[in-house]
Amino acid sequence: MILDKSYEPKKVEDKWYKVWEEKGYFEPSFDKNKPKFSIVIPPPNVTGVLHIGHALNNTIQDVLARYKRMDGYDVLWIPGTDHAGIATQNVVEKEIAKEGLTRQALGREKFIERVWQWKERCGNIIIDQLKKLGASCSWSYQRFTMDEGLSRAVKEVFVNLWKEGLIYRGDYIINWCPRCGTALADLEVEMRETQGKLWYLKYPLEDGRGFVVVATTRPETMLGDTAVAVNPEDERYKALIGKFLVLPLIGRKIPIIADKSVDPEFGTGAVKVTPAHDFADFEMAKRHNLPLVKVIGEDGFMTEEAGPYKGLERYEARKKVLEDLKTQGFLEKEEDYKLILGHCYRCDTVIEPLVSKQWFVVTKPLAQPAIAAVEYGFIKFIPENWTNLYFDWMRNIRDWCISRQIWWGHRIPVWYCKDCGETIVSKEEVVERCPVCNSEKVYQDEDVLDTWFSSALWPFSTMGWPEKTETLTTFYPTSVLVTSFDIIFFWVARMIMMGIHFMGQIPFQKVYIHALVRDEKGQKMSKSRGNVIDPLLMIEKYGSDALRFTLIALAAQGRDIKLSEARIEGFKHFINKIWNASRFVLMNIEPESAEVEIAPAKLPLWHRWILSELQRTVKKVREKLEEFEFDQAAMEVYHFFWGKFCDWFLEVAKVYLKKEETKLQTQKVLLEVLTTCLKLLHPFIPFVTEEIWAYLPKKDTEHIIKTNYPVFKEHLLDELAEEKVQFLQELTIGIRNIKAEYGLTAKTDLKVFYHCSEDQYLNLLSQENEVIEFLAKVKKIEGVKQHTKNKGEVSYILSKGEVLINLENLIDLEKEVQRLTKEKEKLESKLKQIEKKLSNQEFLEKAPKEVVEKEKGAYQEFKDRLKVILRYIEDLQKN
RNA sequence: GGGCGGAUAGCUCAGGGGGAGAGCAUCGGCCUUACAAGCCGGGGGUCAGAGGUUCAAAUCCUCUUCCGCCCA
Numbered sequence: 001m002i003l004d005k006s007y008e009p010k011k012v013e014d015k016w017y018k019v020w021e022e023k024g025y026f027e028p029s030f031d032k033n034k035p036k037f038s039i040v041i042p043p044p045n046v047t048g049v050l051h052i053g054h055a056l057n058n059t060i061q062d063v064l065a066r067y068k069r070m071d072g073y074d075v076l077w078i079p080g081t082d083h084a085g086i087a088t089q090n091v092v093e094k095e096i097a098k099e100g101l102t103r104q105a106l107g108r109e110k111f112i113e114r115v116w117q118w119k120e121r122c123g124n125i126i127i128d129q130l131k132k133l134g135a136s137c138s139w140s141y142q143r144f145t146m147d148e149g150l151s152r153a154v155k156e157v158f159v160n161l162w163k164e165g166l167i168y169r170g171d172y173i174i175n176w177c178p179r180c181g182t183a184l185a186d187l188e189v190e191m192r193e194t195q196g197k198l199w200y201l202k203y204p205l206e207d208g209r210g211f212v213v214v215a216t217t218r219p220e221t222m223l224g225d226t227a228v229a230v231n232p233e234d235e236r237y238k239a240l241i242g243k244f245l246v247l248p249l250i251g252r253k254i255p256i257i258a259d260k261s262v263d264p265e266f267g268t269g270a271v272k273v274t275p276a277h278d279f280a281d282f283e284m285a286k287r288h289n290l291p292l293v294k295v296i297g298e299d300g301f302m303t304e305e306a307g308p309y310k311g312l313e314r315y316e317a318r319k320k321v322l323e324d325l326k327t328q329g330f331l332e333k334e335e336d337y338k339l340i341l342g343h344c345y346r347c348d349t350v351i352e353p354l355v356s357k358q359w360f361v362v363t364k365p366l367a368q369p370a371i372a373a374v375e376y377g378f379i380k381f382i383p384e385n386w387t388n389l390y391f392d393w394m395r396n397i398r399d400w401c402i403s404r405q406i407w408w409g410h411r412i413p414v415w416y417c418k419d420c421g422e423t424i425v426s427k428e429e430v431v432e433r434c435p436v437c438n439s440e441k442v443y444q445d446e447d448v449l450d451t452w453f454s455s456a457l458w459p460f461s462t463m464g465w466p467e468k469t470e471t472l473t474t475f476y477p478t479s480v481l482v483t484s485f486d487i488i489f490f491w492v493a494r495m496i497m498m499g500i501h502f503m504g505q506i507p508f509q510k511v512y513i514h515a516l517v518r519d520e521k522g523q524k525m526s527k528s529r530g531n532v533i534d535p536l537l538m539i540e541k542y543g544s545d546a547l548r549f550t551l552i553a554l555a556a557q558g559r560d561i562k563l564s565e566a567r568i569e570g571f572k573h574f575i576n577k578i579w580n581a582s583r584f585v586l587m588n589i590e591p592e593s594a595e596v597e598i599a600p601a602k603l604p605l606w607h608r609w610i611l612s613e614l615q616r617t618v619k620k621v622r623e624k625l626e627e628f629e630f631d632q633a634a635m636e637v638y639h640f641f642w643g644k645f646c647d648w649f650l651e652v653a654k655v656y657l658k659k660e661e662t663k664l665q666t667q668k669v670l671l672e673v674l675t676t677c678l679k680l681l682h683p684f685i686p687f688v689t690e691e692i693w694a695y696l697p698k699k700d701t702e703h704i705i706k707t708n709y710p711v712f713k714e715h716l717l718d719e720l721a722e723e724k725v726q727f728l729q730e731l732t733i734g735i736r737n738i739k740a741e742y743g744l745t746a747k748t749d750l751k752v753f754y755h756c757s758e759d760q761y762l763n764l765l766s767q768e769n770e771v772i773e774f775l776a777k778v779k780k781i782e783g784v785k786q787h788t789k790n791k792g793e794v795s796y797i798l799s800k801g802e803v804l805i806n807l808e809n810l811i812d813l814e815k816e817v818q819r820l821t822k823e824k825e826k827l828e829s830k831l832k833q834i835e836k837k838l839s840n841q842e843f844l845e846k847a848p849k850e851v852v853e854k855e856k857g858a859y860q861e862f863k864d865r866l867k868v869i870l871r872y873i874e875d876l877q878k879n
Numbered sequence: 880g881g882g883c884g885g886a887u888a889g890c891u892c893a894g895g896g897g898g899a900g901a902g903c904a905u906c907g908g909c910c911u912u913a914c915a916a917g918c919c920g921g922g923g924g925u926c927a928g929a930g931g932u933u934c935a936a937a938u939c940c941u942c943u944u945c946c947g948c949c950c951a
Contacts, residue, residue, distance in 0.1 A: 006916075191951085340951085385883065389949075392882075396950095485949085516948090553902090554892080560884095560947085562891065570903060573916045584913030632893080635901080650913075733920085740908065740920035777911070777919090830898070837897085842934035851897055851935090858898065 002587060003695060007579035009543025012691045017131055020690075025069075025705050026077070026136045030474060034074040038475035039065060040459050041077065041137065042483045042491070045084035046144060047091050047122050050129035052517045052563065053484065055535035056551045058135045060514055060630060061482045063552065065136050066683035067625055068479075070709035076475045078462045079130065079137035081123060083146045085409040085451040086180055086346045092118050092408070108407050115408050119144075129536060134544050134686045136705075141471075143462045145454040146410070153461035154410045154454050155427045157502060162425045166362045167402075169414075169423075173275075173282040174358050174401050175342060178300030178314075179349035182405040183358050185450060186398060187489050189342040189351050198267065198337035199322065202330045203228060206244040206253060212237075213332055215267025217339045218277075219325065220318040223250055223306045224295035227273040229284060232258035234269050248330040249321065250307055257288050276355045292355055298405075300352060314352065359403035359412060359447065366497040367394045373496060373506050382512045382628050386485060393489050400494075402450045409448030417442050456494035459507035476503060480510040488513070512628050515561045517551070538568050545685035546572035552634045552684055574638060575688050578681070581646050582692045585670045588657055593667035594698045600716060604662060605768065607669045609725040610649040612718040613640060614673050619712040621680050637680050645673055648729065648775075655774050675699070676710045727761065727800065728768055734796035734803040735776035741819065742794065742807060750778040755787040756801025795872050797823065797865045813876055820873050827866045834859045 020026065039061055044054055061077065069075045092115045093103055103111040123144070130137065143150060161167040175184040199219045202211040214228055225247055230237035241258045261284060262271055275285030276294040285292060295306040302309045302317045309317045325331040342351035371394045373379050374387060381387045403412060415424040417434035418441035424431055434442050454461070459478055463471040477499070483492060492511055499507030517533075538547045550571040554561045600608055617640040624633035649670075656666040675696065682689040682704050693704035701707045735752055744750065754765055762783040765772070769781050789795070792808040794816055834855055837843050844852060 003913090006914080389883075392950075556893070564891085566903075567891080569916085573914095576916050577914065580914035580917085582913085587913070635893080639901080646914085647918090651918095736919060737921085743908065745909070745911095833898075837935075840934060843897095844934080846934045847897075854897080862898095 003579065003583040003692075005583075007543075007576050007688055007691075009545065009575075009687060010540075013132070013134070013539075013544055013687045016687055016690045017134065019703065020136065020705055021131075021139065023703070025703070026138050027140055028074050028076040028138060028475070030470065031074050034072060036076075036475055036479075037065070037068040037073040038076040038478040039078070039480060039482065040462055040478055041079045042481075042487070043080045043082040043143075043145065043455065043458065044126050045087055046081035046119055046126070047084065047088050048126050050126055050133070050535055052533050052535050052551075054126075054130075055133055055547060056514060056517055056555060056561070057482060057484065058130055058133055059548045059551050060512070060555070062133070062135045062548075062686075063625075063630055063683040064480065064482070066686060066705065067709060069136070069705070070679070070682065070707060072708070074474075075138075076141065076471070077135075077137045078141045078143065079127070079135070079139060080141075080143035080458075080462060081126065081145070082455060083119075083144065083409065083451060085404060085406055085448060086182065088115060088118075089406050089408040090180070090346060103407065111407055132536065132539055132544060134548065136686075141462065145451070145458075149464065150454060150457070150461045151410055152427075153457050153465055154449065155413045156466045157453075157457060157498065158413055158449070159425055159427050160502070161361060166365065167359060168362065169357065169359050169403075171355055171357050172360070172401075173277075173279055173353055173355050176298060176352045176354045176356065177344040177347065177349050178298070178352055179347050180344060180406065181298065183356060183401055183403060184344065184351070185401050185452070188345045190345050190348075191340050191342055193338055194341045196337050196339045196341075197334050198339075199334045200268065200332040201248070201272070201325060202332050203245040203248065203254075203272075204330075205240075206246055212240065212245055212256065212270050213268045214270050214272045216272055217337060218274075218318070220302075220309075220314060220321050221274040221277045221295065222247065222272055222321065223302070223309060223317075224274045224276050224293040225252075225254055225272045226275055226285065226290045226293055227254050227257050227288065228270055229257050229259045229262050229273050230270045231262040231264045232260060234262075234264045237270060248328060249324055257284075257290075259284050259287065277353055279353055282353075282355065294355055296352055296354060298354070298356070358401050359449075361400040361402055361453075363397045363400050363497070366501055367397045367493075369500045370394060370493065370496040373500060378506050379496065379508065380510050382510055386488060386511070386513050389485075390488060390493060394493060397493075400450075402453050403445075403447040404450055405447055407448065409451060410454055412445040412447050412449060414445040415442045416445070452490050452494060455491055456498040457502070459495055459499055460503050465502070472503075477506050478508045480512055481508040482512045482514065484516055485513050486516070510628075515555050517561045517563050533563055533565060538565070542568050542572040543575060543687070545575050545688045549574065549634060549685050552630045553638070554631065556629075556631045574642065575685060577642055577646060578677075578685075578688060579692065581641070581650060582674060582678075582695070584650060585674045586695055586697075588653075589667050589671060589697055590664070591697065593664045593671065596664045596668040598665075598668060598672060600718065603665060603669070604656060605721055605724055606649060606652045606656075606771065607666065608718045608721040610645065610673055611669065611716045612722055613644050614676055615713055615716045618676065618680065618710045622709075622712065625683075634684050637677060637684075641677050641681075645677065648725075649673070651775055652771055655771050671696070671698075678704060679707055679710050682707075724764055727764065727798075728772060730798050731765070731803065732772055732775045734798055735772075735778060735781070735805070738794050738796050738803065738805050739776070739778075741815075742812075750780075750805060752776070752778050752781040753787060753804040753806075754781060754783045754801060755785075755804060756783065757785060758800060759785075761800050789872065789875055791875075795820075795868075797868050799861055799865070802868055817873060817876050820869050820876070824866065824869045824873065827862050827869065831859070831862050831866065834862070 041061065042057060065075050065077045095118065096106065096114060158167065175186065175189045177184055196217050198215050198217055200213050200215050201219065201222060202213050204211050212228055216222065228245055230241065240256050243256050244253050245256060247254055261280065273281045273284055273290065275281045275290055276292040277296060293305050295303055296314050297303045300314050302312045304310055306317065309320060312320060322331065343349065344351060371391060374390060381390065413426055415426065415431040417424065417437060417439050419439035420434060420437040422434050422436045424435060424442065431442055433440055460472060460476055463469060463476055465472060481492065495507045499505065535547060546568055550568045553571060554563065554567065600611065617636055620636045621633045624636060653666050653670055656662040678689045678692055686705065690704050693699060731754065756762055762785060765783040773781055787804065790806055793804045793806050796803040837855055838859060
């Protein structure tokens, strides 16, 4: 059967994906005899679309899954999506806004209904896109964080943590997004430097004896000041500690306190303390028992406490406050100042720190074993430099604010009794009566849980926990987690904490942190920059395999990927190359070749060589895959396939295929090498390999996905063949070089001499001259032991001997002298280097013997070559 | 301010103590029936700078400069 002239991914990709899925190849077998390999997908947002980061992330997982599956493992790869509370709610809010609706107008129940509708409509988009990419997920395990089972796990965890005293509710300062109308965890706030101003405010002393000047970037919060603090060591203010100030505009009496946390270098050294709206001030207030005055509300508008400023939006209030301070003489000066402001990671609104009643998880006791698990090496980060980042964060972890004032998410399983005030924490769906006073006036907490709360349970909730399922006993802990560094805190660390706490076991043995995909200039891809590369468009244009191979080939550990469309196009050429090489092999295969046994001893030199090189490739690829160096694994096959198999062996094979006595074994070797390469490549480029597999005359499984990954066969290594072929290649390149330099086309009939004093090389040539003549496209090559150089001859010096071509009057003497002189100079500089080494006594004494021997060998070789070159140059110049 | 990473060919990057590599780009020649998405050949680098360790440094150590990212 003959393949089409070029590979067209669009014709085959969907077809093969369907076959794989229908045959159930992605599903685990629970075969007791097989080693286990499991991964849980980092669940993408249910309403999201596949971006290039997902493409990389899932390609890596797929490479691992397919490789392990082929290597005899029972593989479970759990896919699924995340409900992404705030993000999804925002999307749906925008959607209903088009109908002139707000979620408040719709009401909680109706709104949630709309979100579910949205999820049903769009939730599968990203799943289908993963399939386009070729992801071999175990789809029967597909989960969604709001599924019934996972919701049950969430409740279970919440209730248990509460019972253990690891969840509490209280009034604390938190990050508040006035636009989303919810609290955020510290992590969900993005800090960015912003150009702002520093205002110097004058607070008069109560006794009328002057002022204390404080500097602030947020003058509107002065309405909520409950103290002014100075450093206890600050001589300027020592005398004032304990005295009182009168807060301008408001007239409240506030004390001057001493606190070590105050930086005397900042501003005037005296700072205003607004415990309800600043994290540091909140802590300070706790230390000094200061009251909290909340002047900015959850809506971003000023509260009752703000007196005359009540009802003003926070930035309006700032303007007004500054105006009033100025007119009343309390504003000393203002200067430009760079400050760092928190922004909501979902909507980018400037965060308002404020005191509010929220739910928290006590993290220290959970973090401790999670740190230990990594310290003791039960969990390994790859590359390992991420370990430190993990430790840093875990050792300084703060309690985790888990309540969100939105509607889309897991509702907090807590009810309150209106009559007796009891807090009821329950796994029940509905609580109707207060267990303490039996009142029916119970109501559920309005808040939902942070989305990451449910994600933290993902490795075991997806496997059916809290049930003791077979999946859990078989596949937990998972083998590896594949993700990017930006969610190490959000997700990875929290999974480790929850996994250890609830399963008594780590959730995964390895964490492979891959690169971030950037654009060709190294900038983060974003819609607003307009520099996104859409993976689906790339699949459409170049095929899934080309995209996958590009991502893998560029994904070196510890470095970001700079991706451009041109790279994908480039690797598409490789896919096509594989196609065409296969086409060649299949065109030349006859059924009889199937019966041939590969007996290395009986094979021609080149055959032994390619099989040997193939084995080296198999070994390397396996090693690199085990080390998570996917780029190098991919490039190993790439170089072998293109640089050795296609460039050399396929050409050589053309000679052997013509001869009756070598025809069949050559066919066999061609097929063997091709088949092995396809297997090696399948995890990277599943579609094209599966398609070609379908055309192979003889194969061990119906589909390549089910075949065994190639195993290194040491007995096929043949160093002698490698050395010989290396020499033959050098010889071939020498001839081609001369031909190219003199513009001789394939059609010129040329006779070439190979001159060498050593019999072994002459013998080798006499055995292989037919192949070399074909490769170098010359009529005749003859080895000679003795040779007197003819005037019209051009030469090319090899490591052993030299190539000579008689060009008669075609020769360009000047050019030839130039060429040889260049060669001469190269050799001389190399010789100089080696001479320097060899004349160094210490080198001879201290360097390892092999190194010294190698240098000596090289010295001799270069010396010989130089001698020949010098003689030739001299000859040429005589004319 | 603290931490991490990077600086190697025009571009994108591998390499990580012993003769500077790949892909793309470039130049020259080829429609040689697997492939012009290709083949053949060539040019191109004081491996950021300065010190040090070593017989030997692109590679290890120190410092400097510049560029990213993370945290405060």
